[in-house]
Amino acid sequence: MSGHPLCFIFDNFSEGRVLCKPDGTIPSAEEAGGFERYLATAGMVLKRPPCDLWGLFEPGAAVDRRAGYAFVSRRNLPSRDSDIFRRAGVAFQIMCLRLKNKYCGVCGDVMTDHELDRARVCPSCGNVVYAVMAPAVIVAVEKEGAILLGHNVNFPEGRYSVLAGFVEPGETLEEAVTREVFEESLVRIKNIRYFGSQPWPFPNSMMFGFNADWESGCPTPDGGELSDVRWFKRDVLPDIPPSVSISRKLIDDWLARSAE
Numbered sequence: 316m317s318g319h320p321l322c323f324i325f326d327n328f329s330e331g332r333v334l335c336k337p338d339g340t341i342p343s344a345e346e347a348g349g350f351e352r353y354l355a356t357a358g359m360v361l362k363r364p365p366c367d368l369w370g371l372f373e374p375g376a377a378v379d380r381r382a383g384y385a386f387v388s389r390r391n392l393p394s395r396d397s398d399i400f401r402r403a404g405v406a407f408q409i410m411c412l413r414l415k416n417k418y419c420g421v422c423g424d425v426m427t428d429h430e431l432d433r434a435r436v437c438p439s440c441g442n443v444v445y446a447v448m449a450p451a452v453i454v455a456v457e458k459e460g461a462i463l464l465g466h467n468v469n470f471p472e473g474r475y476s477v478l479a480g481f482v483e484p485g486e487t488l489e490e491a492v493t494r495e496v497f498e499e500s501l502v503r504i505k506n507i508r509y510f511g512s513q514p515w516p517f518p519n520s521m522m523f524g525f526n527a528d529w530e531s532g533c534p535t536p537d538g539g540e541l542s543d544v545r546w547f548k549r550d551v552l553p554d555i556p557p558s559v560s561i562s563r564k565l566i567d568d569w570l571a572r573s574a575e
């Protein structure tokens with residue numbers, strides 16, 4: 316089933332909610348045909364299987380509610396199917412690459428798709444533009460059977476997660492991990508180990524996950540992004556992020572190891 320071409324129709328450029336059928340799944344290209352007249356623009360995601368399509372809904376156009384279709388946050392897709400979550404993210408980022416690079420920023424000519432790379436190229440001056448990705452770090456800090464979790468002011472009520480932040484120019488990933496943890500919690504860390512990575516297209520982050528150990532300091536929220544940060548033991552965990560995210564994988568990994 317996952318090999319069939321699907322049509323990812325988005326309602327905007329930032330959060331990029333995606334059009335779902337009444338049963339919550341993504342329509343095929345044929346099923347999405349009825350929405351063609353509402354699209355501002357559309358295209359193919361990649362010229363290789365599964366040959367998914369992307370489309371951008373005309374601003375102000377209303378979804379035909381009789382059909383039961385609705386725009387759904389891509390964040391709510393993963394718990395059902397991580398393959399669809401990933402393909403929706405690729406479709407969204409390819410759409411952004413195309414639409415934000417219609418014209419060359421150097422000479423103003425019309426750009427086209429690069430023949431080999433996922434990029435746009437200017438036929439006049441050769442300027443090549445790749446999809447923008449913003450590197451970010453995310454880290455599970457541990458101390459004597461506890462994990463450091465924070466409540467971000469943008470999280471749902473009661474939700475806690477491992478600390479994260481964007482990498483700044485000139486920083487290594489490890490330096491970014493050390494700085495972010497200290498800025499957000501006043502905790503110093505040591506023994507930083509690479510865990511894994513995950514594209515997070517909201518709108519264009521690339522998450523690099525790490526483990527680290529507490530060295531010194533008492534968790535203190537930064538008063539800006541985080542309204543609370545503290546140590547949690549495994550038997551009193553708060554509400555944590557859904558299973559597809561690397562934040563949840565870091566917490567699950569700690570849970571598995573701390574059970575030994």
Ligand SMILES: [Zn+2]
Nearest residue numbers: 419422437440
């Ligand atoms: Zn040019």
